Amino acid sequence: MATTRSVPVRTCIGCRTARPKDELVRIAATPDDGVRVDPAGRLPGRGAYVCPDPGCYAQLRRRSGAMLRRALRTDDAAGTEAALDALATVAVHPEVRDRTVRSENA
Ligand SMILES: [Zn+2]
Numbered sequence: 001m002a003t004t005r006s007v008p009v010r011t012c013i014g015c016r017t018a019r020p021k022d023e024l025v026r027i028a029a030t031p032d033d034g035v036r037v038d039p040a041g042r043l044p045g046r047g048a049y050v051c052p053d054p055g056c057y058a059q060l061r062r063r064s065g066a067m068l069r070r071a072l073r074t075d076d077a078a079g080t081e082a083a084l085d086a087l088a089t090v091a092v093h094p095e096v097r098d099r100t101v102r103s104e105n106a
Helices: 054-062 066-072 077-092 095-101
Strands: 009-011 018-020 025-030 034-038 046-050
Touching (some): 025 077, 046 054, 046 066, 054 066
Antiparallel strands (some): 025 034, 025 046
16 A cells, blocks of 8 residues: 555754655653653654754754754753753664664565
8 A cells, every 4th residue: 555645744843844754753742751752753742853864963952952942842951952862863873763664675
């Protein structure tokens, strides 16, 4: 089944490019658990999206997380910083995500 075209589009807060939601990493401001990286896109709360790309990650870091805090409408600077640290794993090594999606290519 070719269902890829029905995937919702979201805008990366780093480069402002609209991409299919599946190609972006979600960061969620959860009501109970603070700011969390949410690659599966399942956590509750307001979400922001960023490309799994070192350039976009660098954009977020350059502004000391202010862009991310604005996107999530949170004042949780420490939580945002921790989420950016966690995001580095995904953003700098996008193949980590690809492996889980394209495991049939092995
Ligand atoms: Zn981007």
